[in-house]
């Protein structure tokens with residue numbers, strides 16, 4: 040067995056009172072894909088940021104290529120061939136792909152930027168690893184998947200042998216994810232070493248040579264291909280059995296709460312325009328929308344929540360016409376919304392957990408023009424408990440929460456609004472399997488209380504296990520509608536690709 044290119048031993052990192060990493064170890068061999076998994080807040084991102092020099096460690100040894108490292112800075116890490124693609128991309132949207140790649144690292148001829156040389160270099164990576172990247176496009180015009188490939192080329196062009204990818208697939212469609220896996224295979228074949236962080240155990244089992252599990256800042260163990268199965272990894276992660284089978288109660292839907300009638304909107308892309316779409320969600324039922332990302336799901340949600348202009352058609356919420364209402368007006372009419380992008384629209388990152396939690400119900404916590412701080416604290420403490428936000432100190436800024444714990448804060452705030460309609464977009468994206476279990480149970484509870492729930496998820500397992508009715512969206516239209524007991528992954532898959540179930544050409 041070849042000796043590790045990276046060795047991290049007995050690593051310790053504290054953030055104030057929070058012991059983020061306590062004595063964890065990790066090693067990476069040349070030419071392997073090594074996954075790092077664990078609950079939200081287990082310390083995965085922190086471990087890798089220590090390797091990349093974004094934080095200073097409080098203890099432990101790190102060696103790179105056999106050489107012991109003292110203090111690491113990102114600059115030094117890059118010199119040593121370690122590169123990291125972060126969860127939030129760090130590209131400049133207004134610049135082209137090529138400009139982003141060479142930014143701060145320009146091959147120069149004398150004092151002049153040597154563009155042809157840079158272009159040739161980037162083209163070599165594109166060809167070598169089969170990347171599918173358009174160099175002349177501006178970053179704000181490319182898809183998330185392509186932006187991620189740009190990030191990968193960027194770190195390769197700086198000489199990375201070790202690539203750290205922190206939850207790269209959380210933002211990808213299934214198609215984009217399989218494209219990424221092909222690229223990772225190509226990189227591995229070329230001798231690169233890859234650290235892969237993900238909550239999706241199926242993809243972890245598919246692409247890894249080894250898997251290391253972290254829990255509460257410690258490493259629980261490392262398994263090699265052939266030694267793992269889903270249940271075993273899940274148990275190592277959360278220390279108990281996991282049951283991702285929701286105990287679903289039969290629904291007895293009441294009156295329609297959301298009614299969308301002959302809706303037309305503009306779209307981010309041609310195929311995502313909404314075209315004459317009608318649907319409804321009734322009280323006490325969960326309606327799931329299945330579809331490949333980019334077929335109008337986001338546009339539909341934006342139209343419902345007051346974020347996108349309706350060109351034609353009507354939207355009624357509990358009988359009130361909210362067509363082209365402001366987001367605030369729609370909320371007043373009874374909407375709660377777990378947004379797709381928790382950083383952009385979900386949370387105010389600079390505010391505390393408790394202030395974020397009461398942001399949508401400030402009036403309830405105001406007494407005589409003053410905020411009732413102690414009531415807010417009590418309320419937030421209760422929610423932090425119920426939704427298992429860790430660490431559970433409501434006064435901490437949400438910017439210090441791990442990705443999955445930030446998501447739990449959004450879910451708690453929206454579910455507790457007492458709304459009539461809950462729109463949940465990708466509610467469990469980026470949360471660990473223990474939290475998926477509890478968020479799904481919460482959605483079931485909300486439904487039992489008579490709330491109408493509209494669920495949009497790229498995860499068919501989630502759609503199938505939670506929904507009472509399933510709608511399939513394709514190119515801005517509803518192309519299928521069925522009760523859940525008539526649906527399965529296969530039939531949904533066919534409809535999502537634009538096929539029809541009778542094997543006939545779809546009428547257009």
Ligand SMILES: Nc1ncnc2c1ncn2[C@@H]1O[C@H](COP(=O)(O)OP(=O)(O)OP(=O)(O)O)[C@@H](O)[C@H]1O
Pocket residue numbers: 054057058059077078079080081082083084085086429430438439440441442443444469
């Ligand atoms: N900059 C920071 N300031 C304060 N605390 C932090 C900071 N970054 C991380 N933490 C804390 O350190 C712990 C580990 O966080 P980390 O981001 O490493 O978790 P993770 O395993 O990546 O989780 P997730 O799967 O949710 O992304 C958490 O308790 C988190 O709240």
Ligand SMILES: [Mg+2]
Pocket residue numbers: 083084085205441442
């Ligand atoms: Mg993380």
